[in-house]
Amino acid sequence: MRAFSYHIPTQIEFGNGAIARLPEFVKALGGSRVLVVGDPGVQRVGLIDRVQAILTGASIFNAVYADVESDPATRSVDEGTVHGKANGCDLVVGIGGGSALDTAKAIGLMLVNDGNIKDYVGIGKVPRAGAPVIAVPTTAGTGSELTIWSVLSDKVAKAKISVGSALNCPAIALLDPELTLSLPPQITAATGMDALTHALESYVNTATQPISEAMSDQAMTLIARSLSKAVADGSDVEARGDMLLASTIAAMAFNSTRLGLVHAFAMPLGAKFGIPHGLVNAIMLPEVMRFNHLANPRKFARIAEIFGEKTAGLSVEEAAALSVSAIEKLKLDVGITAKLSNFGVTEGRFDEIVDEAMLSGNVPVNPRQPTNDDMKALLRAELV
Incomplete structure (x- = not known):
């Protein structure tokens, strides 16, 4: 170790x-x-x-x-x-x-x-x-x-x-x-996806360690249990408590590990197009997971289990792939359907977005190292 x-x-x-x-x-x-x-x-x-x-x-x-x-x-x-x-x-x-x-x-x-x-x-x-x-x-x-x-x-x-x-x-x-308790459903959803992205990216990146892994796992468990409940019923104080703890615990994890490609993209997309941070994370997370999951299949298989996917009898790679669909289902469940094009992002802006994203300290710790073309493909997949 x-x-x-x-x-x-x-x-x-x-x-x-x-x-x-x-x-x-x-x-x-x-x-x-x-x-x-x-x-x-x-x-x-x-x-x-x-x-x-x-x-x-x-x-x-x-x-x-x-x-x-x-x-x-x-x-x-x-x-x-x-x-x-x-x-x-x-x-x-x-x-x-x-x-x-x-x-x-x-x-x-x-x-x-x-x-x-x-x-x-x-x-x-x-x-x-x-x-x-x-x-x-x-x-x-x-x-x-x-x-x-x-x-x-x-x-x-x-x-x-x-x-x-x-x-x-x-x-x-x-x-x-x-x-x-008074947080509107759409903000509850977006901020909850932000907390999830923090926990998930910290969990799978190359800088993770036993302490941060344990906290990321716990944060995702709380989110899997309570994000949909908090969005559906904002007065559910137990679900609200779970989400508040999940957010803080996820931060305790990534504070020492950094994150990954989702957050590398979030900086230029937020600054140049005004996309709220939690929402841009929600938009980009499944596609980045699709890119990353075979670079750390054991961790992604665990994510699939946390979010209720049936992984018994599957290879670790097959189980890892289910993590992507699990998060896509969660996004739909909490009402997030936005795409990058909704905020004025066009393919003509990809070069400047990618150039800035690649400067992020979150790129070196991502489980799979991307090329500029990989980064553009990730953006293209979430454009429309």
Whole structure:
């Protein structure tokens, strides 16, 4: 067995109604002036008001920055940092989906570190720990509540940029399934497929190791049991809890392993065509699995079993092939039928998409190494 390293600095707190414990965690981290970071949607449904009421009720000062956009621009980090510094904030509470949490984490860094967030693009470039961040996810997909990454958008270059550092991990991930109950079915489906892609790509890639494998397996088991239920009945708090845990556990896996071709494609397709991250993952996942499954048939056979395929009496290769149809069935079950052409992707743009995708650090760990022509074929298969 090859050597590996596993590290996760984030404390995880899970439970229905756990948001009520927020003041306890703020005080434990030494915070006295809190910047609450979210997006207009979270503010519109009253969750930011709820957080403020909890903090104010415990006599904890709080200010709000709620202008985080989808696929957040570096502008959001700059504005939030200015607002946090102007209010003397020493702790950040991020509440929302991946965009809000990624922005909150980056603001936490910039409350302490000099320069601009763009100075720290890449991995391991952040010099000092930022202000503590408590991450409160309201979707079950990105895993941003404990990953090392903040994925931001350079709107001028129409490109995604990533800041990766162990210093970017939140101090606490506060997981309250009740906060996800109002998530619409289509977002539940897309974010759930995002969590699945995280777990699956981490499970089969060449950087996987026993700890991440166990977590990926558990995350997929929870998703197989509860994604369809959560989409069909958003009030099913048990299914919501399963999905929230699955998202976080999948992030614990890929945080140390990276991912694969689906996420390599997701960066340019998201930046250039505005395809929501979970949805682009859902679109590309089955075709990438079809490309990869014979490179690691034992793992793909296990995926087929997790998602209920009957594999008894089949060769491992035959069982592996069933994993693709299992995920295609799941996509249809949760109502995802979109294709790349629905978002303006054309074959004439394939070169620029593939050129950018091939630069991703997720390509070298993919179980099968693609050529540029392979990558174009994968796009073509999901075009219409």
